[in-house]
Amino acid sequence: MNTTLTLKRGISAEIYKFRGTFTLWFLILAPAFVPTINFIIFMSKGEQIMANGGNAWQRLLSMSLDPANFLFAFFVIIVALFVHNIEYTSNTWKLIYTQPLNRTTIYLSKLLVFFGMLFFSLILFGLFTVVCGYAIHFFKTDLGFAEAFDKSFIFLVCIKLFLATLGFASIHFMIGQVQKNLILPLGIGIAGIISFLILVQGWEYAIYHPYGYHMLSLQNWKAEGFSLWANMQPVYLSLGLAAATLIGCGIYNAQKRIF
Numbered sequence: 001m002n003t004t005l006t007l008k009r010g011i012s013a014e015i016y017k018f019r020g021t022f023t024l025w026f027l028i029l030a031p032a033f034v035p036t037i038n039f040i041i042f043m044s045k046g047e048q049i050m051a052n053g054g055n056a057w058q059r060l061l062s063m064s065l066d067p068a069n070f071l072f073a074f075f076v077i078i079v080a081l082f083v084h085n086i087e088y089t090s091n092t093w094k095l096i097y098t099q100p101l102n103r104t105t106i107y108l109s110k111l112l113v114f115f116g117m118l119f120f121s122l123i124l125f126g127l128f129t130v131v132c133g134y135a136i137h138f139f140k141t142d143l144g145f146a147e148a149f150d151k152s153f154i155f156l157v158c159i160k161l162f163l164a165t166l167g168f169a170s171i172h173f174m175i176g177q178v179q180k181n182l183i184l185p186l187g188i189g190i191a192g193i194i195s196f197l198i199l200v201q202g203w204e205y206a207i208y209h210p211y212g213y214h215m216l217s218l219q220n221w222k223a224e225g226f227s228l229w230a231n232m233q234p235v236y237l238s239l240g241l242a243a244a245t246l247i248g249c250g251i252y253n254a255q256k257r258i259f
Contacts, residue, residue: 104250
């Protein structure tokens, strides 16, 4: 059977599992959380926020991106739990491996759906942020959202954030493959995020901490003359870690026995 066709069937089967579950709603509602809060803030205190001038879109992006960059790490951890927990909850791992699909196809299907969920939600976040800005302008035309601003920058930021997140996202995908305990990945994720926030205060090697690549990739993004694609070291480290982790996880997945 054609490899592309089997992979397509595997991906379709993975997506089908989430129909009628909260997962799909979570992927839509979570990206809307920060833009919705910012819409409420601008509607109630927009004049105070823009009292000192500046570009309204830049201010909105700042109020959206800073908290979202921190919260997205927790979002990744939760989505990784959703991807694997559906099998552990229903005890269907044995059934999965009896399908007319080889283990590599099943593994890649899960992985691509997981990464697709993250990318989809980030793009939605960018879209909701833009919609938020236009909605504010519709109700309050004097806040400055009519000023020129390159909206594509918002989506490019989301793409870079996605690439810089793949490192620790792969770690949690791997944990989900080998461990059905929900508390362990949550504990590892929270410990990883907190430890980075502590170590980045002064440790020179904090740049290699996998739970901080997404934050470091957008470091100083508000500075004058900031170039989005200038600081690529965190992205390269993230992609390198993702490749190593996923290859190792794939080898383990191909050799493990299902009882």
